[in-house]
Amino acid sequence: MASDTLHRRGLMFILSSPSGTGKTTIARRLLDADAEISLSVSATTRPPRAGEVDGKDYHFVDDAGFDRMVAEDDFYEWAHVFGNRYGTPKSHIRAGLKEGRDFLFDIDWQGTQQLYQKDAQDVVRVFLLPPSIDELRRRLTGRGTDSDAVIAARMERARAEISHWDGYDYVIVNDDIDACFAKVRGILEAERIKRKRQTGLIPFVRDLLKPD
């Protein structure tokens, strides 16, 4: 009997960073490399586009359905975006956590706060920092076609996000994408071994302690 075969509760793995710090690359690599973690699927009132699959890309609901989910407190958080509503449904994620599935959240500090306030025990918060302010500016400058004012506004937003670094459990300075990815993966694997998540240990230890 290996630890890996014992039942465990899943976790909510949050990756945050200012834009230009490699978060999207790391998130995609993690999803590719690890079959036990998937992106959380949002609910939306936006109509499906060609090729989008209900339950995979989004949970497509009508306005009445979304209203009902709000009324039943089924969202970790929700927001209006361009006339449609988007939200992270609790019931879907909680069912997955119970089955031992992990969920990746590529969200900012505000979203992190909302998740943490509702499910602190299941949340693991990881923040990526740029290696230096010059490197951040270089990454946010892009192809050099943007005005100074646009770049200054991006830098401002990045700094606002960085200022919340101390609301995270783990912090990684991303100066090398491979090393950063290895660390993110290592954190996920270690968190899975936490006693509190390994619900299957309770019957396992009960058996070990049975008198002969």
Add this chain to the structure above:
Amino acid sequence: MASDTLHRRGLMFILSSPSGTGKTTIARRLLDADAEISLSVSATTRPPRAGEVDGKDYHFVDDAGFDRMVAEDDFYEWAHVFGNRYGTPKSHIRAGLKEGRDFLFDIDWQGTQQLYQKDAQDVVRVFLLPPSIDELRRRLTGRGTDSDAVIAARMERARAEISHWDGYDYVIVNDDIDACFAKVRGILEAERIKRKRQTGLIPFVRDLLKPD
């Protein structure tokens, strides 16, 4: 600037398990593989044996010195063993933690409690479980030269230790020594990335947030 080069506070890494569960092998491999962690050095009133080095094998102190350390509350824990006294000195470990060195403790549940009560923030508690009760009995039976009563007493002690499994942060079922070692090492590496230990992030982020 990589995370690895920022200053961090060290940690106290506790490995516990019932005897016969591979703890000593894992501890030795960890000390061999990782230069940043070392065994904590005990203080003792026992005279040095041939080849033992003061400050490396033990901190050798006389009775008056040991009394003074007890009076100054310089022990995490101490005990009489065969007419001599042994203890884990705080001041030495706390100085090391400040410098970013980690300490490995191969101790039982009682010692774990004592360390945790005094320095919870710096302590990481890992417990190893045997894969099954039959495998534990096999390992504790040894060469078959011990009486049933001796083996039964060993099983009793092992079960008493296992009963404290829920006082640990991480639990690993050791059914494969290589996989178990990889997990232990992964836990140590992830714990080092915890924000609270990375004291060097405070000035680093202050620099990132400096206005242009």
